[in-house]
Amino acid sequence: MKTISIGIAVSFFVLSLFLPSAWLAAQSEPEVPAPTDTQVSGETVVLSPFSVRATETGRYQAAEATSGARVRVSLFDTTQSVSVVTRDLIEDIGAGRILDAAKYVSGVYESTIPNAQDRTTIRGFQSDGATIDGFSHFSFLNVDPAVIDRIEVVKGPNAIIAPQGVPGGTVNLVSKKPIFQNRGSLSAQVGRWASNRAEADISRVVTPGKIAVRVVAAAQDTEDYGEHNYHESYLIMPMLTYRFISGAEITLQVQAYNALALTYGGIPISPYATSMGNWRLLENIPRDTVIQRRDASRHQSGQHYRAFFTASLLDNLSMRVAANVVHSNATSSQLNIGAITSSPVILDPLTGNTVWDGVTRNDNPQFPLGASVVWQTRTYTNLQNDYVYELDSDSWKATTVAGWAASFSGNYDDRSRNYTVPSPQELRDYVWYPYMFTSSGFDGYGHSRSRSYQFYISQVVNLLEGRLIASAGISYNNYYVDNYDVLRDLRGANAPDAWLPSAGLVYKFTPGLSAYYGYSEVATAIGPNLTGPLAFDKQSSKQHEFGMRLQLLEGRFYASVAYFDIKQDNYSVPNQLNTAVPPPPIPFPDIYSDRVADGVELQVTYNVTQNLALVSNATVMKNRDPDNMPFRGTAEKSGAVWVNYDFRASTPFKGLSIGIGADYLSKRAGDNPGGATSASTVDKVIRIQPSFWLPERTLVNVSLGYRLSEFWKAQLNIDNLLDKEYLQSSTSRQNVWVGLPRNARLMLSYNF
Template structure:
């Protein structure tokens, strides 16, 4: 058995994780499993497509340069063969041979080349030459990973809509995927950054709070498919999730519309699923440093690979840190992330993965959720303030720690069935959040708030089993699952202190710089508890009605509990839902070898704690989404195109109608709220070296509050990599973002943001296969715009400025 020398990268990585000794089967056992015969039915055709089908069937990690196979044809392969025999048959007459590197990767070389060419393509190349494109086929096809694919689209399966492992084209619902390459090219470092660029997603800012909407409604949040039920996604989102660094994330999947089959309860706008990076079977490492506008400094490192000679134990370590001021006066944030994960092949068919994510984040001169005032509650206009205007006190803010723990056990049965057991715990602790800000208000005021001992916890466990079944002479796919998720938030909520500007000794036009700390002993504290529980079973199947026709059907049964207990009467309630059924149905018809049309129905329910003027809790909100569309895969599945038309009906939708004497919102239940619209999206490779992701979205609603969400939206991000000549090694790109007007009104006062364009630019130069430099310019023409408009009813109308032009320069080294 080959042993890594003490100075090898694998040994260094093993030292980082402090792991000693193999925990899995030896290499000989894995090789024996690889040699087992499998059934192949790959027709003659383009060699690239044949290799993709081979990698998907065999599970072999196959890496090659696209130029090597471009224009070649394969005779195909039929029958039950060992993978080595099947690949040799596919390559017959092409002039190519397969070779297996020491790390287990299968590579291709020309028959006349020496055996040394079997080294992984990423490790070859002369010094000073640009890193050649390498297409890693099997891994992306098998589990959907996007890193290393250099693509703006997802080639592999996703369970975002149904839990079944379906490609984007096979899924009868709109799904957008933000890949690792897309995030790297456009410097999308936080979840909010990613959502700003994601097709069909509206990002609204309300001072320090960031919320996401799809099709005019809020979204649900998941990490690796594990639901986060925390009540912090709404009012508390300015201190949770949306501003977290995504250094450990491989891709972000966004499902559009209702998601009751995979979520049970939740918002019907969509679901955002963050999928973590996994350890790689080959050694890889990188380090990156950047500097940008407003004294922004960031560094990250990522190291991954095998930890034993057989490669049956793998690890990954990711770390990132950022310190930055803001375009808002005096505001500063700090963000640190450490992510570590291990995977072990307990047997050739069983993989155990464990890991943790630790995050620290701090914000200073915070304003909470109160933006800048545009009109008073009486409709009196307030002079517009500059973009840097900050109503927050210098001492206002918080420090936060978050810890995510997870474990995943996957097993592949001989019959083709697979089982996956997942456990996760996510905690976010914010010991002390202090807020002090001023308000014009006529007369002016200074308001102080304090929240202490904020503890958010999410626990989940899930078991999914899926595989093929034979029925009526055809093969179908079936999924069975069960699980439970629980969220618990506790905090001490301080009473509100209010002072006049004169008493506080500050002037409104000067911002919050002069706000002194109050006597916090004057506050009374409410002991708040928010608890959510979700238990479920579900089943889904893809039924092969005919070669071009697939029926996808499923149902979920959910038990839901909500307990909210506070020292005030307004927030005390208990909600119980038992045996709630959320069905799902979809039909996909292949009308051409690479084009499908589809129709789907999805449902969801949402228990809600909103109350009417009589303090009665509104009944659960119910939502249904109907969608029809067409999807296509082009250029050997390197480009995905989708067109969809949707209708959404909701009952018992809460709409704010005023405030009570305590300043809390009063809602009414709206029946038959309707939204409808269409989406056009493309993602992937338009031609060699040219990647793009773009969309045009229209959605309308009969809700009065819909005016704060744009009805039309256009987004495009694109990059081109020069493959030769004087510009070899250079990648250039740009982004366009446009949205239609938004507004909010009170009486005769209207606060409006007209339609606007934003332009982003990027460039990267690959000096050699190790070193690259990049520059990113966001809002290149320095457009002034409101990123959110807010109606606080009796308090008036408010606005939040969008970010001005920013420039960032970075350097990356790949080992």
């Protein structure tokens, strides 16, 4: 607590020096015309180092981002891969999920649960929850894209934005902010699946040059794919920005939402599916089978409060303070499908693969069914305070960024109850009724809390008239995690700390061709083990990244290629000593070693002409555990492309725009069984391989837009144009999500 008190004291001391004069100036000066992002009364405004310019270099191109270091950086000058998904791309593809747009960033694709938790795979590492404006939180639900202005993806470990983040990277969602313009939009969308929704986005200038407000709202009432599947939600996000005459600015946001959805968990794979093939769904049931009914639901409501203050303290010293508070309540009722009672496939102990002898059959598989209900009340409180000091000369430039942050989170009501049914059921005849289940009471009831403090400083130096850029930084992080199991009256806590360095170099051979190297680290605190000692208190990850960037045609063409190598320590694998015959009376503990991921990524954005724009990517990578085992849901080859042509006024097709895209994923492990076979020896461990795989797939989507008038526009999006049957994702043999068939969505929007 002492460390955060020092940080808060420093921040309030600086604010006390600055805010009184800024407030007096704001009250005493006459009103000025509303400023744009670049001018006020004809005078050039120095943009805050904590903001990006509103203009983009192309329809799908951005020149800057703030997610890598909390300050504005050029994408061409960073020592780490940073990609931006613009609002234009989000709207052109009609994104219903953040991931629908983020997949156009190399190495990013959907993970094992497509309909909840914003679960994403980045460079082969799974990420749960969302990061909005640099603040991370866990949610049962996917974030509604209506509140998002752009998506910034930082690849690999980053000790500033996410010191406890996923090694693969961070998807930072930049929320919409007031824009000091009077404009707005209303839209309504209809379609067969996951489509029916309405949105509003209204901005107004209250006092020119001083106060602007904006309200974003969305409501959705849709039938998702599969009988009885549904999704209902609404949200509203009002916000206000106040600009001081001195140039300081404060923005306040409130985001409130309420959502209800079926807890659809997929259906089983064929009982004859093996490690080598036959990747079909369970025979004799339709692809749109949903065994849950409406009372198997996921419900969540919450409120997010965010505040951002930026100020220029001196000519070359700027400050930022950001705060975030989240409170949410969630309940999830889930139907659980167990493994079939008699499986026609067996494990080959010599290979670790599942095989079918071609004779044994089970054409009427029965599944033990159960249910569970989870109740959670979560809170998050975050505070960030950053400073930027810049020195500039004719031949060099130095930028120092320093700051601190504090994060607190708590799960203060975490209860769960499991239910069982008397006997296995045939899924094709099963209907969910809650009275069929019995329960003996709560199976879990506990509380958990965590907090972290961060202090960091980084230095960037531009030399040789900007041709050489060198950076280095250090972040100190102190963590605390505690758990309390109420039912067993067990308590435990863990409080590690970590020094996380980073460094990098960029060299520009020409103004449009550069090479870079970056090194970065993160460390994640491990929750306490309530029944025994911890093997380790944190898990650390390190990344080396090399790359080249090419920028041509006044920035309209941008391409980057990157090679990354990530190592995550303290990853467990089975201990081969447990394979001895006879087995040891007390099993030996797992062996902890490094999880390794490496690969090559290519990203291209090209504003070919004023009419034609494209974005594309490709990734070839490998992410394996210490025994070279693949991970569930990880595609080691992926790629995507989107092309849009907008007909201008001078053509016969005035007002028409056409977009077409495709995204590819190679085969992915369908489950993550782990363990070793009975044929393993002390000298040779044979790991159990994935029992089935999701086959590779390529999907094609199109968009047709037509501007009916100055104010009205219609847009038709068709997902899975070729109506390809595919398996979207899975968590086990019993839980496979079926891919969406061809789906048309029509949106009508009014802009004013």
